[in-house]
Amino acid sequence: MSSSTSTSRVGRLGKPGTNPEQGRSGAVAPPPSRQPRSSSWQRRIPLLPALIFVIVMTQLPFLGTIVISFMNWNAYYPDERGFAGFSNFARVFTDVNARSAVFVTIVITVATVLVSLLLGLAIALLLDRKFRGQGIVRTMMIAPFLVVPVAAALLWKHALYNPEYGLFNGLLTLVLGEDAPQPDWVGTMPLPALVAALVWQWTPFMMLILLAGLQSRPLDVVEAARIDGASEFRIFTSMTLPHLRQYIELSTLLGTIYVVQNFDHVFTITAGATGTANLPYFIYQTFYTAQDYGRASAAGVVTVVGTLVIAMFALRTAFAIFKEEGR
16 A cells, blocks of 8 residues: 555656656756846946936935034024024024915915916817827927026016016007006016916926826727717716826926926016015025025925925826826
8 A cells, every 4th residue: 555655656756866846758947047146236337326426416415405404504603603403494484584485485386387287288188189280289389398497587587578678568569559558567466477487388398298198098988988979078077087187196296396496487587576585595595695504404405305295296196107007
């Protein structure tokens, strides 16, 4: 009984001393190839200079800013330099000018992102259709986003808003005659003037993301809905908008990250006057005008932390889109 059992086991497993993974043909499966660690390091070594450059240019200045934010460092009082703890952060949150800068930043960001998102969605819906010259129109619509921010701000300040030779007042004169009003757009409505210039530059960015979302729709489902008698409005509200939800979230979060950090338009168009100083301009004033390096660094750290929080949501939304597209 025992001999037959052992014989059958030998027949199933092969001869003693052979690999159990050996097949009937007698060939042994090759072991998985393992590359040595030295080869993996050799592949990473060419990337090391770029990594060192990024660390030196981005992380070291930020670490220096964090250190200075805990110091009492004002160039007007060099003898009082020392460790200040969290007093600089407390001053940032209790300062009237800092609270005003936070409020202005929120107003500019919300207005710019909301208007740009709506205009970008409308333009994306128009460009999603087939028509002659579609490529040329798309290129022209992207052009404002490619303009350097300082150049765009100068364009709006002098070529459009100037009360003497600006295009807006020239159009008013052309339409209403010589007695047409010639308003000072920046002086009388500084915040709307900033928002309009920012909307002009950021609408193409929103349009690009939303147009990519529109072109990823399942067109067969849309055509089936049209055949079933669904109206264009019903298709838009029940199919297009749910599909664009993540793209709208991504464009909103990315637009918020960039507009919160905007400094060029505020500095160029209004110079922070008449209640238009946002957080970046407040940091600039605190650093260069008040020479208070500690408080300016604390305000910069607060701005960076808030931006990182928004960036985390943006990355999460982007990864969710990529995961859904990869299915």
